[in-house]
Amino acid sequence: MDWGLKNRLARIINPINGKAVMLAVDHGYFLGPTESLEVPRKTVRPLLKYCDSLMLTRGVLRTSVDANFPVPIVLRVSGGSSIIGEDLSNEKITTSVKEAIRLNASALAMSIFVGAKYEHNSLVNLGNLVNDAEEVGLPVLAVTAVGKELEKRDARYLSLSCRIAAEFGAHMVKTYYCENFEKVVSTCPVPVIIAGGPKLEERKALELTFNAIKSGAAGVDMGRNIWQSKYPVPMIRAVRAIVHGNSNVEQAYELFKKLCSERPAPQTTPSQQPRPPQQKPTSQPKQNTQQRPQQKPQKQVQQKIKPKIQTK
Numbered sequence: 606m607d608w609g610l611k612n613r614l615a616r617i618i619n620p621i622n623g624k625a626v627m628l629a630v631d632h633g634y635f636l637g638p639t640e641s642l643e644v645p646r647k648t649v650r651p652l653l654k655y656c657d658s659l660m661l662t663r664g665v666l667r668t669s670v671d672a673n674f675p676v677p678i679v680l681r682v683s684g685g686s687s688i689i690g691e692d693l694s695n696e697k698i699t700t701s702v703k704e705a706i707r708l709n710a711s712a713l714a715m716s717i718f719v720g721a722k723y724e725h726n727s728l729v730n731l732g733n734l735v736n737d738a739e740e741v742g743l744p745v746l747a748v749t750a751v752g753k754e755l756e757k758r759d760a761r762y763l764s765l766s767c768r769i770a771a772e773f774g775a776h777m778v779k780t781y782y783c784e785n786f787e788k789v790v791s792t793c794p795v796p797v798i799i800a801g802g803p804k805l806e807e808r809k810a811l812e813l814t815f816n817a818i819k820s821g822a823a824g825v826d827m828g829r830n831i832w833q834s835k836y837p838v839p840m841i842r843a844v845r846a847i848v849h850g851n852s853n854v855e856q857a858y859e860l861f862k863k864l865c866s867e868r869p870a871p872q873t874t875p876s877q878q879p880r881p882p883q884q885k886p887t888s889q890p891k892q893n894t895q896q897r898p899q900q901k902p903q904k905q906v907q908q909k910i911k912p913k914i915q916t917k
C-alpha cells in the first residue's frame with residue numbers, strides 16, 4: 606500500500622489496536638437540520654477531543670469546525686438526494702478529490718446502495734472514486750445500506766453490500782450491526798466499522814457497540830446515539846471505553862452514569878434538566894478507558910492509554 610494512503614488510514618484506524626472511534630455528523634447532507642445537529646458547531650465542539658476522526662461534509666467542516674483543531678477528517682463526498690426527494694439512492698460524487706486535499710481530509714466517504722434503484726450508479730461511483738483517490742493516496746470509506754436499504758438489516762444483505770464495497774476497492778466499509786455480524790466481518794477483506802443507527806437507550810447503544818466489537822468490527826462511526834443522547838460527552842467516552850479500553854457493557858455504562866452525575870445535561874434550563882441515570886453505589890467503572898485527553902487548539906497532546914495501545 607502506498608505510504609501516504611497507509612499513513613492517512615492510520616489516522617482513522619489506530620494501527621496498534623486496529624480500532625477506530627469516528628464521530629459521524631454528515632447527516633445533514635440528506636436530512637437537513639436533524640434533531641440535535643441543528644447547529645453543527647455546538648454539537649461537535651464538546652465531542653471533538655474524544656473522537657479519533659470526524660465524518661462530515663465540506664460545508665459543515667468549513668463553517669463549523671475550527672481549522673486549528675487537529676482532528677482527522679473523513680470527508681463525505683457523495684450526495685444529491687434528500688429525504689423528501691424521489692430516491693435516496695440517486696447519488697453522485699459531489700466533492701472533488703482536489704477539494705478533499707485542499708481541506709486536508711484523511712479519507713473520503715461515499716454511500717453505495719446495493720439492491721436499490723441506483724445500485725449501478727453508486728457502485729460505479731465507488732470504483733471511480735477509488736481510482737481518483739488512490740492517485741493521491743486517499744483512502745475511501747464506503748457507507749452501505751442507509752435509508753430504505755436499512756430495512757434489509759440482516760447478515761446476508763449486509764455481507765453482500767460490504768463485500769461488494771471491498772471488491773470495488775473501498776479501504777474501509779461502514780455498515781449497520783446485525784445478528785450474526787461475524788459473517789459480515791469475516792467475509793469482508795477490509796475493516797468494517799458500524800454506524801449506530803437511530804437513537805437507542807444508552808445502555809442498548811453500548812451493548813450494540815460491545816457486540817459489534819466482539820464480533821470483529823474495527824470500530825464505530827457513530828452519530829445519533831452519541832449526540833442525540835442528553836449526555837453526549839459521557840456517551841462518546843463510554844463508547845470509547847469499549848472500543849479502545851476493552852470495557853464491557855457494564856463497565857462502560859457505569860462510566861457513562863458516573864460522568865453524567867458529574868455534569869448537568871447540556872442545552873436545557875435547570876428546571877428541565879433530566880436526572881442523570883442512577884449509578885450503582887458499589888460498582889466502580891474501569892479506569893483504563895482511553896479517553897482522549899483535553900486538547901487545546903493548535904496543540905496535539907498524547908493520549909492517555911494503556912501502554913500497549915497508542916492512539917493519536
Ligand code: R5P
Pocket residue numbers: 629630631632660716748751800801802803826827828829830
Ligand atoms: C448516513 O448516511 C451517514 O453516513 C451517517 O453518518 C451514518 O448513518 C452514521 O450515523 P448514525 O450513527 O447516526 O447512524
